[in-house]
Amino acid sequence: MPFIRISGLLMMILISQTTLAQSEAGANGVNLKTLIMPGELIQGHEKYEADCANCHSDQGKSKQSSLCLECHEDIKTDVAENKGFHGLSTDVDAKECFQCHTDHKGRDFEPVVLDRNHFNHDNTDFALVGQHKFSHCSECHQQNTAFREAPGDCKGCHENDSPHASNVTQECDQCHEPTGWKAAEFDHSSTQFLLDNKHADVACASCHINSEFAEITVECAGCHALDDVHLGINGRECNDCHTSKSWDTTTFDHDIDTDFKLKGQHADTKCESCHIKPAFEVELSSECESCHQKADIHLGAYGNKCSDCHTENRWQNARFDHNKTLFSLRGEHAQIDCEQCHQVWRDRISDNTRCIDCHRKDDPHLGGLGGECQDCHTNESWSSQVRFNHDFTAMPLVGMHALVTCDECHSQGHYQGVSNECSDCHGRDDPHNGSLGGQCESCHNPNDWGLWVFDHSTQTDFELTGAHEELSCSQCHTEQFTKTQDLGTECADCHLDDDAHRRRFGLDCARCHVTDSFSNIQIQPQ
Incomplete structure (x- = not known):
């Protein structure tokens, strides 16, 4: 018992010294934990x-x-x-x-x-x-x-065991299984080249020479160049005619496999007539002119749509329905020869169907009416059956205007921007010399210039009553006024010189006087 007590005491002393040493370790760099x-x-x-x-x-x-x-x-x-x-x-x-x-x-x-x-x-x-x-x-x-x-990949351990050396870029497990290194299976359909028909019976080494797997072409010509009886003339797309079922049996339907069906005389034409050396390397155009340009007697004047007139059955038999174009031939146009509109050279063919493109020299209006000749003329005759409804313009022709000839208003082919204001045509005929303004229609109408109606009471701010009704227009509207709105409506504006009171009673004459007579006085109550 005394030994145990002494040992415990020594342990406590040691722990306390160790704790103290830890606090001092930063000062002297000694860690007393290492003592225990x-x-x-x-x-x-x-x-x-x-x-x-x-x-x-x-x-x-x-x-x-x-x-x-x-x-x-x-x-x-x-x-x-x-x-x-x-x-x-x-x-x-x-x-x-x-x-x-x-x-x-x-x-x-x-x-x-x-x-x-x-x-x-x-x-x-x-x-x-x-x-x-x-x-x-x-x-x-x-x-x-x-x-x-x-290593976690196959090559990490088996690189030296590979019979393919460094030619194979695929992972080993694409062909091999851990059950056996030599029992290799590979699904060729996982590549870009499916092994079907005759290809399924070919040994790997026939295509993968010297165990080359990385850079193998999938083109037929890559393997069959020596078997090509065309000597490369027909290009490298062997599968366009041949299949993997049989190299000697060709399957090519020009009507199905291309965008150009062989009809008429084209069906009897030899391949070499169109596909010249080197054949098939450049896609041939299906436009007629690509083969028949030298046979074009029109020298390109009618464009390159030969099929609009010609057929594959016979080049000389031409037909063309002009009504299927943007310009149907009707009336006199149906009797015109093609050359009258379609000149010899192609650049003279106009894509425009406006009358003025052909009839500009025949236009008696000198272009003043624009290029829409059909608004007045028809295909039946250029000089007859001329029609134009002026009612659809800003100036319908009514009254005496309906009897006026076109040239009286439209002189020297001037049709656009013609004013429809009365004063612009009748300014010289104005007996008022402009004193009543330019709104002639306020009093006059197209039926007759001498027939006029004007209601001063409703059309102005000054009602004519009493003695004012008997006055002539010129008595108030003198030559000194150029516009009707210049006239005042106050009594003093006209009767200031007649004021016997000399403005002592102000300018509001209507307080005492009436329009029936200046002498009649009727004082208005305030």
Whole structure:
């Protein structure tokens, strides 16, 4: 009993001294925790031996694993992403690091506890299947390297075993299985070239010479150039005529396989007539002129749409329905020869269908009425059946205007922008000399210039009553007034000189006088 008490006392003293030493460690650089260290660290941790805090936490062993992962970042990543042994194994998931990996056992101690004979490789990123189950660990895991550094692709281990050397860019598992290296199967349909018909019976080496797999052409000519009886004249697209079923049997239908059906005399024409050397390398035009330009007697004047007039049955038999164009031939136009409108040279063909394009020289209006000749003329005759409804213009012709000839208003072919104001045509006939303004229609109408009606009471702001009714227009509207609105409506505006009161009673004459007679006085009540 005394020994136990003494030992406990010594331990308490040692702990208190250690605590005190920790507080002084910053001053003298000595960590007395190393005095109670159970043993040397492993060789990999040797450099951390003087700093216990790298691996141990004052909060206990529950925080120790987080310190381990701060250094072992690759393990930390595996755990976070559920990969590798530490991220996949359920045994590791619930344990702290020190439960499997211990330390302080000396420099030569191996901290990794691994039963190589019973290790479940399914808990890694590379499950062992097929022949891999019988491989020894050292075949993939090299000495003095981490287990995680073992290659995970086939070439990492089998590159020296490949009979293809470096010619194959595909992954090995596209052809091989782990069950057997030599039992190779490859689905050629996964490439750009399907092996069907005769190609299915060809040995791989017939196309893949010297185990070349990377740069193999899929063009027929790549393999069959020596078999080409056309000597390359027909191009390299062999599959346009030949199939993989039989090289000697050709299948080509010009009506189906191209955009140009062979009809009429084209069906009897030899291929070489159109497809000259080198054939098929350049796509031929389906336009007639590409072959028949030299036979065009029109010298291009009618464009390149030969099929509008000609057929494949016979070049000389021409037909053309002008009514299918933008300009139907009717009346006199139906009797005109083509050359009258369509000149010899193509650049003289007009795409315009306006009358003025052909009849500009025949226009007696000198272009004054624009180019819409059909508004007045017809196809039946240029000089007869002329019609024009002036009622659809801004100036309908009524009364005496209907009897006036066009030239009286439209002189020298002037039709556009002609004014419809009365004064612009009848200004010289105005007996008022402009004193009543230019609104002639206020009094006059087109039936007769001498017949006029004007109601001063309704059409102005000054009603004519009493003696004013008997006055002539000129008595108020004298030559000194150029506009009717210049006249005032106050009594004094006209009777100022007749004011016997000399303006002593103001200018409002209507307070005492009436329009019946200036002498009659009727004082209006205030």
